[in-house]
Amino acid sequence: MTQNVYKSHDHHACIDSAVAEARRLCDEKGVRLTPVRQRVLELVWDNHKPVGAYDLLPKLAEEGFNSAPPTVYRALDFLLDLGLVHRINSLNAFIGCNHPGHSHPTCFFVCRECGMAQELDATPLNEIARQAEQQLGVRVEQQMTELMGLCPRCQKAS
Amino acid sequence: MTQNVYKSHDHHACIDSAVAEARRLCDEKGVRLTPVRQRVLELVWDNHKPVGAYDLLPKLAEEGFNSAPPTVYRALDFLLDLGLVHRINSLNAFIGCNHPGHSHPTCFFVCRECGMAQELDATPLNEIARQAEQQLGVRVEQQMTELMGLCPRCQKAS
DNA sequence: CATCAGAATGTAATATTATAACCTAAACTG
DNA sequence: CAGTTTAGGTTATAATATTACATTCTGATG
Ligand SMILES: [Zn+2]
Ligand SMILES: [Zn+2]
Ligand SMILES: [Zn+2]
Ligand SMILES: [Zn+2]
Secondary structure, eight states: OOOOOOOOOHHHHHHHHHHHHHHHHHHHTOOOOOHHHHHHHHTTTTTSOOBOOOHHHHHHHTOOOOSSSSHHHHHHHHHHTTTTTTEEGGTTEEEEEEEETTTOEEEEETTTTTTEEEOOOOHHHHHHHHHHHHHOOOOEEEEEEEEEEEEHHHHHHH | OOOOOSSSOHHHHHHHHHHHHHHHHHHHHTTTOHHHHHHHHHHHHHHHSSSSSSHHHHHHHHHHHSHHHHHHHHHHHHHTTTEEEEEGGGGGGGEEEESSSOOEEEEEEETTTTOOEEEEHHHHHHHHHHHHHHOOOOEEEEEEEEEEEHHHHHHHHH
């Protein structure tokens, strides 16, 4: 895992590096990081909590961007395709990827109290995929693991 | 994994054993497997494809059951609580559990073509949870892994 | 049996999340 | 510049899920 979100850190650095990485990737692939796409990426990175698509709408509106569901879903789809964000299915919410650029099995821990999410190293998951492929003959193309529980802070608080 | 759903099998036996197991569990816990709950369980087990809540409504209606979203969501919540069914978050859909009665990390392979889902042995996932707990200090309470890809049949078909 | 409490269900309305369809504008391509 | 592709604007609607409150059923108790 690239970073522990439960430790305090310079979060502006998180955002900046996410944007820089996005720009690099878009250049590489010859696609455009348009203003609304970049702004959605920044908003998703606003903190380490997964954010719902509809939470983004008013923020975009405030800033003079067009604000309608298709706008934000298009931007999110674009970012998902590039692997710049992940979707946390159990929350219908989106969060920035810590190591975009190479497609990878996805694994997050999400605190059920505060909502903070931590991306985890998912390499052990490859074992499961490999087993399924061998034993069942399936072909695994994608995978997502979501762990739920309490983060260190919320454990103390309760 | 208790069974390979991609092999042909007596599926009535799947349904029957699911219902029997449900009855046993309900007795044990002193809760009631009412007609609508049982019927929802049977409908979820109708095949090995995850089924959406709203797919169940017309089927219940046909059979004279009350049919409104709260009815089916209540039944599904009941079954989820007991661990009799799982929710596939990436599909907003529900599927019967192969080994209910003891809460367990959940892991499914879902074919993106035909929709069939196979529950997998999730023990390797405990390792991930253990690591997260050690390295981050989180407490993991639940976990779900969803693999997506092509099942053996759909690979041949393409 | 009569009564009561809790559990389950009925019903109407509404909230939340996501997509379809169709049109316009901007950006590359040669 | 003309033609093509890509992105965005706009309206409407689909799909999924929950709230709130009334009613009925069930099992327990006196
Ligand atoms: Zn940060
Ligand atoms: Zn990632
Ligand atoms: Zn079966
Ligand atoms: Zn299960």
